[in-house]
Amino acid sequence: ILPGPISSLSVVVDQWSVLVTHTLATGSKLIVAILISLLIAIPLGLYVGHNKSARTLFSPLIYTAYPIPKVVFWPIIFILFGLDAVHQDLGKITFVVLVISFQLLVSIRDAAENIPKEYVISAVSAGVGQFRIYWDVVLPGALPAIFTSLRVSLGLGIFAVYVAETSYAVGVPPGLGLFIVKRFQVLQFEQVFAGIVAFAILGLVLYLILELLERWLCRWKYLN
Secondary structure, eight states: OOOOHHHHHHHHHHTHHHHHHHHHHHHHHHHHHHHHHHHHHHHHHHHHHHOHHHHHHHHHHHHHHTTSOGGGGHHHHHHHHOSSHHHHHHHHHHHHHHHHHHHHHHHHHHHHHTSOHHHHHHHHHTTOOHHHHIIIIIHHHHHHHHHHHHHHHHHHHHHHHHHHHHHSOSSOOOOHHHHHHHHHHTTOHHHHHHHHHHHHHHHHHHHHHHHHHHHHHTGGGGOO
């Protein structure tokens, strides 16, 4: 019943141009969602983790919202964004942001809270201002944890974008999720597995990009 790896890979080769179109559509939504999530999670996570008053105020709200399954927000997303092509993409990106931003926020908050106090005290003693403490002490100290959380969030993001593309699709918008579902409905299993291979390649490329970024931004981790 299931196709072998050779037949699946032959479909990847034969339909490369089609798969590239769907992969780019899925990848662009995922990358935009990750960037938006970082813009939300990094400043808020660093602030809540480093500032005791903010931690007391916001941590209960974060931990209350974090366990909520984000699929419950689908009706709100449908109402807010509608069903035309452009707004469909915005709705899908919003859903992915909801899924991964809380993961990033919790990890960044914990990383900022666990930065050794001696680093901050030394910076304050040297006359460093509050903004520079965040920029020069808290952010670099939290960067390794941010990249670790990004790797976890990337897997969640791929899952979320698949759910979004299969749940929020009016017409036939490009995307690997709908590509797989449509082929499965007509029992084209070789093409289904070709779509899975394309998802795997997309994930591998993004993981490699994260690895290169971490080696560039966290160079001290790789000093021998």
